[in-house]
Amino acid sequence: MKKKSRVFSFLYIILCYLFFYVPILVTVVFSFNSSKSLTKFTGFSLRWYTQLISDQEIMAAVYVSVSIAIFATAISTVLGTITAIGMSKSKKVLRDTLLSVNNIPIMNPDIVTAIGLMILFSSMMIAKGYITMLLAHVAFCTPYVITSVYPKVRSLDDSLANAAMDLGATPFQTLMKVIIPSIKPGIYAGILLAFTMSFDDFVISYFVTGNGVQNISIIVYNMTKRTNPTINALSTIVIAVILVALIIGNVVPAIYNKRKDKKVKMEENAN
Amino acid sequence: MADMGNCIIELKGITKTFDDQQVLRGIDLNIYENEFLTLLGPSGCGKTTILRIIAGFIEADGGELLFNGIDISKVPPYKREVNTVFQKYALFPFLNVYDNVAFGLNIKKVDKTIVDQKVKKTLKLVGLEGFDKRDVTLLSGGQQQRVAIARALVNEPKVLLLDEPLGALDAKLRKEMQVELKKIQQEVGITFIFVTHDQEEALSMSDTVVVMNEGKIQQIGTPVDIYNEPENRFVANFIGESNIIGGNMIRDCLVRFDDVDFPCVDKGFKENEEIEVVLRPEDIDIVEPEKGQLVGEVTNVVFKGVHYEIMVETDKRQYKIHTTDIQEVGTKVGLCVDPDLIHVMYTMEY
Numbered sequence: 001m002k003k004k005s006r007v008f009s010f011l012y013i014i015l016c017y018l019f020f021y022v023p024i025l026v027t028v029v030f031s032f033n034s035s036k037s038l039t040k041f042t043g044f045s046l047r048w049y050t051q052l053i054s055d056q057e058i059m060a061a062v063y064v065s066v067s068i069a070i071f072a073t074a075i076s077t078v079l080g081t082i083t084a085i086g087m088s089k090s091k092k093v094l095r096d097t098l099l100s101v102n103n104i105p106i107m108n109p110d111i112v113t114a115i116g117l118m119i120l121f122s123s124m125m126i127a128k129g130y131i132t133m134l135l136a137h138v139a140f141c142t143p144y145v146i147t148s149v150y151p152k153v154r155s156l157d158d159s160l161a162n163a164a165m166d167l168g169a170t171p172f173q174t175l176m177k178v179i180i181p182s183i184k185p186g187i188y189a190g191i192l193l194a195f196t197m198s199f200d201d202f203v204i205s206y207f208v209t210g211n212g213v214q215n216i217s218i219i220v221y222n223m224t225k226r227t228n229p230t231i232n233a234l235s236t237i238v239i240a241v242i243l244v245a246l247i248i249g250n251v252v253p254a255i256y257n258k259r260k261d262k263k264v265k266m267e268e269n270a271n
Numbered sequence: 272m273a274d275m276g277n278c279i280i281e282l283k284g285i286t287k288t289f290d291d292q293q294v295l296r297g298i299d300l301n302i303y304e305n306e307f308l309t310l311l312g313p314s315g316c317g318k319t320t321i322l323r324i325i326a327g328f329i330e331a332d333g334g335e336l337l338f339n340g341i342d343i344s345k346v347p348p349y350k351r352e353v354n355t356v357f358q359k360y361a362l363f364p365f366l367n368v369y370d371n372v373a374f375g376l377n378i379k380k381v382d383k384t385i386v387d388q389k390v391k392k393t394l395k396l397v398g399l400e401g402f403d404k405r406d407v408t409l410l411s412g413g414q415q416q417r418v419a420i421a422r423a424l425v426n427e428p429k430v431l432l433l434d435e436p437l438g439a440l441d442a443k444l445r446k447e448m449q450v451e452l453k454k455i456q457q458e459v460g461i462t463f464i465f466v467t468h469d470q471e472e473a474l475s476m477s478d479t480v481v482v483m484n485e486g487k488i489q490q491i492g493t494p495v496d497i498y499n500e501p502e503n504r505f506v507a508n509f510i511g512e513s514n515i516i517g518g519n520m521i522r523d524c525l526v527r528f529d530d531v532d533f534p535c536v537d538k539g540f541k542e543n544e545e546i547e548v549v550l551r552p553e554d555i556d557i558v559e560p561e562k563g564q565l566v567g568e569v570t571n572v573v574f575k576g577v578h579y580e581i582m583v584e585t586d587k588r589q590y591k592i593h594t595t596d597i598q599e600v601g602t603k604v605g606l607c608v609d610p611d612l613i614h615v616m617y618t619m620e621y
Contacts, residue, residue, distance in 0.1 A: 159358070160361050160363065162328050162355070162357070163363075164374070165327075165347070165349045166348055166349070166354055166423075167374050167375035167426065168349050168350075168378045169378045170349055173378060177378075178363060181363075181365045182363075184365070
C-alpha cells in the first residue's frame, strides 16, 4: 500500500516536471535543427545561430531589452530604496496609505497599466520610443523594489543609525555606510525582481514603444506569425544565460560560506 | 572617590513631553569631569530620555543643555563630543570586531596607522585582544558588550553615555562587568553617565547617584548618602529595603512614632512637625522583651542566605528585620534602634 502510493507520487512529480520542461527542451532541441521544420528533427546544425547573429533587427532588440532592464533596474532600485526608507520614518497613516497605493500597480492587470501609460505619454505629447519604454519600466519595477526592501528597513534596529551618528557619521554617511549595508538582502531581492520583470515584459512595452524600438518579447511576438527557428536559437541563449546565472547565484555563496567557516575554525584552533 | 574637576555638562530646567505625557519635569543637574554618575530609577522615570537628550538623539522642549559652558541643544549628535554605549549594543552586524571599533575613526578620516594603533590599544583595554577578525554576531553577550564599549571609547570622548549596558547579561557576568567598567573608567579618566534601574549596580559603581521618579530628580548624592540619608519615602523605598513609619518630631533629637519616644540625631525640624522615619531592616536589634523600646511577636522567618528576614508584629504594625540570629515564630521579642540609625525625613508632598 505504502509502496504503491510512493510510486504514484513519484510518477506525479515526474509528470509535473515534464510539463514544465518539455516545452523548453523542445525549443532547445529544435534550435539546433538543420531544417526549418518544428516537428521533424533532420540533423544537427548551428544554422539558426549564425542567422541570429547576422540579423540586425534581432540584435538591436537584444540590446534594447538588456539596456532597458539594466537602466530600469538601477533607477527603480535607487527610487524604491529611498522611498522605503522614507516610508519607515513617516507617520503611520501616511505609511499605511503609501503601502496600499504601492500594491495597486502590482495587482493591476498589465494591460490596464499599459493603456494608462500609453494614454499618459500621448496626452503629454512625448514621442514614443526608447525613453517612454524606459520610463514605463521604471514605473512598474519601483513598486516591486519597495515591496522587497521595505520589510528589511522596518526590521532595522533604530539604534544602528543612532550609533553611526553618535560615532560622527553625518546623516548621508549613515545612509551609505550603515543603513544600505544592513538592508542589502532586500535590495538584492529588489534588483533581481526588477530585472526579471523588466526583461520579460511584453504587454506594457508593446503599448508604450514606437519609432521601431522593439525589445526581445516584441520581436518574438512579431516573428511567431511565420515559422522561424531563429527564435528558438534566441530563446536557447536566454535560457543558457539564466541557467548560468542561477548556478552562480546558488553555488558561489555556498562555497564562500564554507570557506568562511573553515577560516573561522582555523583561527579558533590557532587561538 | 575620583577627584572631580570642572563641571562639564549642565542641565538647566530640562523638560520633555511625548504625546501629551510629561516625561521630564524640569531637570537641573551638574555633571563633572572624571565623574561616574548614575541615573537610577524605575522604568519610565525619564532617565534614558536625559541620556538621549545629552547624546542629541532627541531635543528637549525647554531648558538649557550646556557642554563646557556652551549651549549645545541645537548641535547634531555627530558633532557632539560624547559617545554612547547602547542598551542592545547596536553593533554593525555587517562589520567585524575591528571594523566596528574603527568605524568612528574611519569616519573622521584618521590616518590608517593611527587607527590601527588606537583600535588595538582599545581592544586590549576591554580584554578582546586578538578578536579583530571575528564576526560580531557570533560573539557572546559579554563580548558584544565589550566591543560596544571599545567602539565608543576609541574616539576618546569627553563623556561616555551608557544606557543600561549590563541589562542583557546574566547575573554573574553582570557583576564582572560592573567591576571592569569601573576599572576602565578609572583608567581612561573620563566622565561616565550610566543609566540603570538596578540599585545595587548604581551603589557599587558610582561616585554620584541621581535617583529619579516620574520625570523628577528625587535625590542627588554619593551612594552612602543615598542609602543612609534618603530624602523622601520614594528614595528610601527604592534603594534597599526599609520600614517607613509616620511620626512627629517632638524636639531636636527626639522623635515619636508608634506612641513611643525615640532619641535620635536629627535636628532642625519644627516642633511637633509631621515627619517620616526610615528604619533599615538591618538596623533594628532584637532583644529581650523587657529591654526593648517596642515589643512584638515574631510572625514569620525566612532564610535569605547571609541573613534571616524576620517579621515582628507589634500592636501598631509589622517590622521587617534582617539579622543573622534565628528566632522561633511566636516568640515575644523586644526591638531596639540606636539613635544614629534612626533617619528622619520630610513627608512627601504627594
